[in-house]
Amino acid sequence: xxxxxxxxxxxxxxxxxxxxxxxxxxxxxxxxxxxxxxxxxxxxxxxxxxxxxxxxxxxxxxxxxxxxxxxxxxxxxxxxxxxxxxxxxxxxxxxxxxxxxxxxxxxxxxxxxxxxxxxxxxxxxxxxxxxxxxxxxxxxxxxxxxxxxxxxxxxxxxxxxxxxxxxxxxxxxxxxxxxxxxxxxxxxxxxxxxxxxxxxxxxxxxxxxxxxxxxxxxxxxxxxxxxxxxxxxxxxxxxxxxxxxxxxxxxxxxxxxxxxxxxxxxxxxxxxxxxxxxxxxxxxxxxxxxxxxxxxxxxxxxxxxxxxxxxxxxxxxxxxxxxxxxxxxxxxxxx
Numbered sequence: 001x002x003x004x005x006x007x008x009x010x011x012x013x014x015x016x017x018x019x020x021x022x023x024x025x026x027x028x029x030x031x032x033x034x035x036x037x038x039x040x041x042x043x044x045x046x047x048x049x050x051x052x053x054x055x056x057x058x059x060x061x062x063x064x065x066x067x068x069x070x071x072x073x074x075x076x077x078x079x080x081x082x083x084x085x086x087x088x089x090x091x092x093x094x095x096x097x098x099x100x101x102x103x104x105x106x107x108x109x110x111x112x113x114x115x116x117x118x119x120x121x122x123x124x125x126x127x128x129x130x131x132x133x134x135x136x137x138x139x140x141x142x143x144x145x146x147x148x149x150x151x152x153x154x155x156x157x158x159x160x161x162x163x164x165x166x167x168x169x170x171x172x173x174x175x176x177x178x179x180x181x182x183x184x185x186x187x188x189x190x191x192x193x194x195x196x197x198x199x200x201x202x203x204x205x206x207x208x209x210x211x212x213x214x215x216x217x218x219x220x221x222x223x224x225x226x227x228x229x230x231x232x233x234x235x236x237x238x239x240x241x242x243x244x245x246x247x248x249x250x251x252x253x254x255x256x257x258x259x260x261x262x263x264x265x266x267x268x269x270x271x272x273x274x275x276x277x278x279x280x281x282x283x284x285x286x287x288x289x290x291x292x293x294x295x296x297x298x299x300x301x302x303x304x305x306x307x308x309x310x311x312x313x314x315x316x317x318x319x320x321x322x323x324x325x326x327x328x329x330x331x332x333x334x335x
Contacts, residue, residue, distance in 0.1 A: 033333040036334065041330050049326075051326050052326045053101070054067055054307060056307035056309050056319075058310060059110070061083070064079070065078070066103075066105055067099070078097075091130075094141065096141045101118045108148075122179075129142050152194050157183065163210040172186055172199070182226045200243060220234070224255050233249060254271035260308045262315060267295065280297045280301065
């Protein structure tokens with residue numbers, strides 16, 4: 001029996017010391033973001049202001065900026081960020097789009113979608129759609145059901161500060177805070193059938209301001225706030241509609257962070273913690289080893305309520321608050 005225990009101990013030690021898989025040749029970006037550079041934006045429209053808690057959606061070679069808080073008031077305008085020209089320009093009109101706080105967004109085909117959050121009447125579960133290809137030809141926003149049919153009504157409770165991710169042809173929306181408190185439920189929108197269905201509840205506690213990223217058709221959701229700053233993370237398997245616990249983010253917890261995936265790795269950083277304050281660190285997650293390691297921090301004062309997006313395999317970080325004021329800066333990752 002003692003010999004068996006010794007062998008088992010050696011096996012566990014070998015497993016715990018297993019290093020990351022070797023990186024393919026000529027793919028240094030596979031391992032990490034090496035640094036961040038301030039990516040100057042020549043604002044071609046002077047009406048673009050600093051903001052935090054906006055929604056930014058990448059589609060093709062551009063990104064679309066929707067809403068956000070330009071203190072003291074939230075906005076409902078829509079902008080287009082073009083990294084090729086380093087510009088931000090207005091994108092159509094914003095008729096029929098309510099002013100929302102704590103909204104989320106996702107893309108369906110050529111459409112940018114925006115919704116949930118807090119409207120003038122309180123928490124909402126409505127979504128709205130604008131076609132990004134048509135641009136100013138058909139500039140108005142439409143109700144989700146007007147674009148995709150009556151089965152496209154979001155079945156979940158009204159909420160704000162939810163989280164969303166896309167796996168294949170399916171968009172997932174869940175968590176957040178509503179009239180009943182912090183929420184754990186999740187729903188899937190099939191972009192082919194244009195219908196919603198209830199899926200497995202989140203494995204962790206309900207929360208607001210969580211982040212998500214997707215690697216190899218699996219989603220990773222964590223951090224956020226529920227009467228305290230959270231650092232736990234969970235993996236969602238779409239094929240089995242199940243969640244499993246993975247390694248915690250090795251810090252004191254945070255909310256209002258950002259996340260993205262790049263070449264088989266997940267990245268989580270920035271945000272706010274009640275003890276530390278404004279955060280500027282970044283962590284990289286390797287699903288093969290279920291391990292986090294510290295990556296290059298944002299070479300700035302840090303921020304919360306910012307946005308992260310990826311265009312042509314290049315990550316960008318934009319906007320947010322540094323604890324004193326909101327910003328209109330955009331940073332670009334160097335690999």
